[in-house]
Amino acid sequence: DADVTQTPRNRITKTGKRIMLECSQTKGHDRMYWYRQDPGLGLRLIYYSFDVKDINKGEISDGYSVSRQAQAKFSLSLESAIPNQTALYFCATSDRDSDDRYGYTFGSGTRLTVV
Amino acid sequence: GENVEQHPSTLSVQEGDSAVIKCTYSDSASNYFPWYKQELGKRPQLIIDIRSNVGEKKDQRIAVTLNKTAKHFSLHITETQPEDSAVYFCAASIRSGGYNKLIFGAGTRLAVHP
Numbered sequence: 001d002a003d004v005t006q007t008p009r010n011r012i013t014k015t016g017k018r019i020m021l022e023c024s025q026t027k028g029h030d031r032m033y034w035y036r037q038d039p040g041l042g043l044r045l046i047y048y049s050f051d052v053k054d055i056n057k058g059e060i061s062d063g064y065s066v067s068r069q070a071q072a073k074f075s076l077s078l079e080s081a082i083p084n085q086t087a088l089y090f091c092a093t094s095d096r097d098s099d100d101r102y103g104y105t106f107g108s109g110t111r112l113t114v115v
Numbered sequence: 116g117e118n119v120e121q122h123p124s125t126l127s128v129q130e131g132d133s134a135v136i137k138c139t140y141s142d143s144a145s146n147y148f149p150w151y152k153q154e155l156g157k158r159p160q161l162i163i164d165i166r167s168n169v170g171e172k173k174d175q176r177i178a179v180t181l182n183k184t185a186k187h188f189s190l191h192i193t194e195t196q197p198e199d200s201a202v203y204f205c206a207a208s209i210r211s212g213g214y215n216k217l218i219f220g221a222g223t224r225l226a227v228h229p
Binding site: 104 | 121124149151157158159160161164204211214216217218219220221222
């Protein structure tokens with residue numbers, strides 16, 4: 001599916017560097033999310049945005065920041081990368097339908113390694 | 116805070132057997148419970164979901180049950196096949212600022228052996 005696109009797919013960066021992960025979607029959804037996946041820890045929410053002017057911290061926001069540039073774009077930044085931020089990062093979008101469901105569509109993921 | 120616990124973390128079954136994955140949630144206001152399947156190297160994809168006004172939902176070989184009183188829900192896969200091998204995540208909706216977001220369990224790695 002090309003409807004939620006993450007760039008880059010893979011990235012190796014050095015400790016202390018600033019890095020931005022980008023997410024764009026063509027689904028027309030208002031809600032966008034950034035999750036981090038680590039083995040044994042599942043998917044943990046970093047930040048989420050319910051519309052362009054709304055930004056909320058998730059359960060593990062320290063060391064991260066986000067920008068919602070447009071309805072279709074939601075970027076995640078690591079201001080000063082550290083090795084324990086090495087993980088697989090997923091962007092997701094959602095919309096609410098009339099049946100009160102909140103199913104997410106995930107992007108393909110960005111594998112980030114901080115050395 | 117709100118959390119979702121998922122068990123087991125790994126599950127190994129023989130092809131044709133059934134597999135059951137269980138989750139518990141903490142927020143009694145949760146009203147939506149999706150399950151995602153993540154194949155190796157791929158993104159999580161929604162496979163089935165259930166709302167709080169329904170106790171059970173079935174889609175071919177997969178089914179989900181919900182016990183709101185006990186705050187737990189389960190995924191059942193019957194007649195497992197090797198292509199069912201993947202990591203499965205449960206999730207529960209959490210109310211926040213007038214909107215719902217999803218909290219995920221830690222995942223179950225299912226291996227189906229031929």
